[in-house]
Amino acid sequence: MIDPVLLREAPERFRASQAARGESVDLVDDALAVDLDRRAAIAEFERLRAEQNAFNKKVSSASKDEKNQLIAEVQQLAEKVKIAGQAVSDAESRFESVVGSIGNLIIDGVPSGGEDDFVTLRTFGEPKTFDFEPRDHVELGEMLGAIDIQRGTKISGSRFYFLTGIGARLELALMMLALDKALAQGFTPMITPTLVRPEIMAGTGFLGAHSDEIYYLPADELYLVGTSEVALAGYHSDEIIDLTNGPLRYAGWSSCYRREAGAAGKDNRGILRVHQFNKLEMFSYALPEDAEAEHEHLVGLQEEMLRACELSYRVIDIAAGDLGSSAARKFDIEAWVPTQQTYRELTSTSNCTTYQARRLNIRHRSESGKTAPVATLNGTLATTRWIVAILETHQQEDGSVKVPRALRPYLGGLELIEPVV
RNA sequence: GGAGACGUCGCAUAGUCCGGCCUAGUGCACCACCCUGCUAAGGUGGAGUUCCCGUAAGGGAACCGAGGGUUCAAAUCCCUCCGUCUCCGCCA
Numbered sequence: 086m087i088d089p090v091l092l093r094e095a096p097e098r099f100r101a102s103q104a105a106r107g108e109s110v111d112l113v114d115d116a117l118a119v120d121l122d123r124r125a126a127i128a129e130f131e132r133l134r135a136e137q138n139a140f141n142k143k144v145s146s147a148s149k150d151e152k153n154q155l156i157a158e159v160q161q162l163a164e165k166v167k168i169a170g171q172a173v174s175d176a177e178s179r180f181e182s183v184v185g186s187i188g189n190l191i192i193d194g195v196p197s198g199g200e201d202d203f204v205t206l207r208t209f210g211e212p213k214t215f216d217f218e219p220r221d222h223v224e225l226g227e228m229l230g231a232i233d234i235q236r237g238t239k240i241s242g243s244r245f246y247f248l249t250g251i252g253a254r255l256e257l258a259l260m261m262l263a264l265d266k267a268l269a270q271g272f273t274p275m276i277t278p279t280l281v282r283p284e285i286m287a288g289t290g291f292l293g294a295h296s297d298e299i300y301y302l303p304a305d306e307l308y309l310v311g312t313s314e315v316a317l318a319g320y321h322s323d324e325i326i327d328l329t330n331g332p333l334r335y336a337g338w339s340s341c342y343r344r345e346a347g348a349a350g351k352d353n354r355g356i357l358r359v360h361q362f363n364k365l366e367m368f369s370y371a372l373p374e375d376a377e378a379e380h381e382h383l384v385g386l387q388e389e390m391l392r393a394c395e396l397s398y399r400v401i402d403i404a405a406g407d408l409g410s411s412a413a414r415k416f417d418i419e420a421w422v423p424t425q426q427t428y429r430e431l432t433s434t435s436n437c438t439t440y441q442a443r444r445l446n447i448r449h450r451s452e453s454g455k456t457a458p459v460a461t462l463n464g465t466l467a468t469t470r471w472i473v474a475i476l477e478t479h480q481q482e483d484g485s486v487k488v489p490r491a492l493r494p495y496l497g498g499l500e501l502i503e504p505v506v
Numbered sequence: 507g508g509a510g511a512c513g514u515c516g517c518a519u520a521g522u523c524c525g526g527c528c529u530a531g532u533g534c535a536c537c538a539c540c541c542u543g544c545u546a547a548g549g550u551g552g553a554g555u556u557c558c559c560g561u562a563a564g565g566g567a568a569c570c571g572a573g574g575g576u577u578c579a580a581a582u583c584c585c586u587c588c589g590u591c592u593c594c595g596c597c598a
Contacts, residue, residue: 127558131567138529138567141579145526152578159578282588325555456555 086443087187092116102190105197105405112187119180126176130169137166186293188410189440192377195405195414202404203417209388210397212421217482221424222473223355226252228484230505231476232356243353244345244360248469251502256363256469258495260338263365263390263467267336270386272367275337277316280307285319288445290411290437297346313337314463317368322445325456332371332379336466339364355473357429362469369462372449373439376460377414380436383464384416387432390466393491396474397421399428413438420474431471434464 092099092113099113140159144152196204226232231252237245248256264274286292286308291299300309310316317337326333341364345351352358367386371379384400391398403415412435419428439458442448448456479487486502493499 124558127567131558134568135566137578141526144578156578163578 086185086440087190088439088443089120089184091190092184092187093120098190099187102405103187105191105195106188106408107197107199107406108188112183116180116184116187119176119183123173123176123180126169126173130166130173133162133166133169137162188408189413189438191405191408192414192436192438194402195408196402197406198404199406200404202406203401204404206400206402206416208397208399209392210421212397212426213423213478215423215480215482219423219477219480220484221355222357222476225476225480225484225486226355226472228504228506229476229486229502231255231472231502234355241360244358246356246359248472250505251496252472254496255472255475255492255502258492259394259467259471259475260363260365261495262393262491264336264338266386266390266393267334267365267367267466270334272334272336275313275317275320275335277310277313277320277337277339279310279313279316279339279342280305281310281315281319282307285322285445286310286315288322289315289318289441290409290444291315293410295409298344300342300344309342310339311343312341312364312463313339313366314368317366317463318441318445318447318461321370321447323447325448325450326370326459328370328372328449328459332369332375334370335368337366337368339366341468357470357473359469364468365466367434367462367464367466370442370447371460371462373458373460376436376438376462379460379462380414380416380434383434383462384418387418387434387464387466391418391420391431393489394471394475395489395491396431396478398431409435411435411437411441413440420471421478422474423477429470429474431468431474432465435462437461437463 087099096113096117099116100110103110103113137159140155140162144155144159196202220228223232223234226234229252230250231248233247233249237247268274280302283292283306286299291311299311301307302309308315314337316339317335320335321333340361342361343359345358345360348358356362367383369379369383388398388400398418398420401417401419403412403417408415415433415435417430417434418432420431421427422429438460441461442458447459447461449459451457475489476486479489481487484504488496488499488502
């Protein structure tokens with residue numbers, strides 16, 4: 086939810102933001118109109134209600150004879166109050182639906198446009214080249230006994246897989262490396278629920294345009310999370326938190342579930358795009374004025390992780406039209422995937438400013454003693470998908486894969502993953 | 507799965523049977539001031555959240571788990587839902 090007061094004071098900023106996102110600019114004027122309606126309805130209701138309250142005071146202290154007389158008089162007023170109250174809730178739900186559909190105000194500098202209009206901020210390393218024909222991660226995964234896609238689809242259907250043997254260990258090693266990195270930075274480790282209530286899912290902003298991406302269990306009215314961001318954002322919902330000692334930082338580990346509804350036919354091969362995977366996610370609650378610095382901090386930690394895995398990558402500033410409704414700015418880090426001859430997203434970090442917190446009612450107490458919404462930020466620190474880039478990048482001609490140094494301690498010192506057949 | 511109890515302004519509680527003196531009382535904690543020679547005790551006052559009007563001072567409305575209903579009037583009566591706890595059964 087955007088800040089309705091700011092909307093009133095500076096609607097042109099929202100028009101510009103909507104335009105950059107390629108979304109409706111007229112929505113801003115609709116929002117201003119429903120806001121006006123809403124406030125008029127509230128004023129009218131409160132005026133009538135105050136009148137009624139005053140009258141009721143008289144009724145309670147009146148004598149019996151007067152009472153009947155007074156009650157007869159006030160009945161009409163009560164009817165008006167009821168109608169006015171209904172008008173208020175109607176106006177409020179219109180307000181919420183219009184204002185709620187306006188995306189977060191983008192941060193200055195975010196490129197306009199859609200998916201292809203990102204700006205590359207920096208690159209690290211050179212795209213890996215080989216003096217032999219490199220194998221893709223599916224082939225390597227089979228040779229190494231690390232990934233079993235056939236049996237994954239046998240038991241669960243397409244986009245499911247087993248990580249087996251060294252593949253399973255590699256994922257755990259990645260998660261542990263990421264967790265240790267987060268721990269060193271003062272993040273609190275969390276293992277989070279993966280099923281959440283509708284209001285939490287809605288509060289994080291995932292039930293908007295992309296709700297068909299999410300698994301839903303109607304029998305229990307619960308949603309399967311696509312990221313532990315959902316649980317971590319909900320963690321402090323309806324709370325007033327203390328940020329005087331700096332941001333609250335959490336590192337959440339969970340399985341993530343995605344329907345990939347709009348991606349039929351895309352990335353069908355391998356484990357690049359799957360229905361279930363594991364992820365270590367960073368989540369920060371920060372003061373709004375600290376949010377941009379925190380965002381840089383998160384992206385910095387992500388870069389450290391990619392470097393630790395000895396991957397080549399680029400950091401991109403996602404264009405406004407490709408941001409989710411909650412994000413005010415988003416940086417993705419894409420690693421070079423040799424057999425695809427392109428960069429593929431391994432991490433994503435979003436600054437949601439106060440948009441998510443306003444929906445989830447997460448506040449802090451400012452110096453003046455007033456409450457105010459906090460800023461929330463999230464970012465990937467490791468996922469199953471990283472295995473794709475690691476296997477492909479560090480493969481050798483015989484199909485063996487060199488283990489990045491930073492991962493070795495988590496694999497009992499293993500330096501080379503060798504084919505099992 | 508069965509039975510029962512409960513959900514009140516930070517915490518703890520009163521109020522709910524019998525609707526209006528509840529703009530929700532009290533204790534603790536908190537803040538300011540006063541008193542007192544000392545890390546004690548006492549006194550006075552203040553203090554919640556959200557929203558609306560107003561440049562402001564200020565005024566007004568709503569909030570007793572959530573949402574509906576009855577009524578001139580709901581913390582209080584009725585309905586639905588959510589949550590917590592206890593006991594029993596079953597199963598990891």
